[in-house]
Amino acid sequence: MVNGGFGVKNPLLATDILSAEPKMTLENEPSGLVCHICRKEFHLQRLLNRHLKCHSDVKRFLCTFCGKGFNDTFDLKRHTRIHTGVKPYKCNQCDKSFTQRCSLESHGRKVHGQSFAYAYKERRSKMYVCEDCGHSTPDAEMHFTHLKENHPHCTALSKPHDKRQFKFPDEKPLNVLKPRNR
Known part of the structure; x- marks a missing residue:
């Protein structure tokens, strides 16, 4: 069980399945690292490695509510909120609540004209x-x-x-x- 019991590790996922998948080659271009499947660019190797998982048919974690698959527990946790109704990100100017912080920030910009400015590499x-x-x-x-x-x-x-x-x-x-x- 993962994600507080709201997800499970995919029982079909075995190391031999992963090793049987074709290896995804990386192209190192002057602009950065590029996914050879969709041409999306990345500046860090670990971000490209994480992205490459989205092209795989085998998902590591499954939602216990609907069976949808995810490659990392963060995405599973965020998805679970659809089923549980948990909306932890509340607007301080109106009664709206959101399942994701980015949705709250988008709402703040569009509805209330709030700007959220973050410097390069500055974390929320x-x-x-x-x-x-x-x-x-x-x-x-x-x-x-x-x-x-x-x-x-x-x-x-x-x-x-x-x-x-x-x-x-x-x-x-x-x-x-x-x-x-x-």
Whole structure:
């Protein structure tokens, strides 16, 4: 199970299936790395490698609601919100909510004239989203506490040390993991 139980690893995916697929050759051109299938350009090898998976017929992860396949858990998690109704990205100017941050930003630009300017390689602030109820917060400790108090059997809690799940400041993990006095 992956994505909090909303997805499964594809049982048909075996290493021999992957090795049987034709190897995709990479073309290194002056402008950057180019996918030989669709000619899309990339500046980083890892982005091209990730992109190449979209051309494969074999998907690594399947949605438990509808069976749709995805090559990474991030896309599966985002897709799952269609089925669960979780819309964690709320507009601060109206009552609309969205399943994806990019949809909220698009709404802000088109409806409210809000501009979201990010410098080259500048990342947006991290948002922690509860996939069970839609609660969202930019604070890892608040998210961890929310899960402990409201969803104690959540799979994310079984691995709080996983840096992909919780990005605690260096001194925080031990403080966060201690039981709260009530």
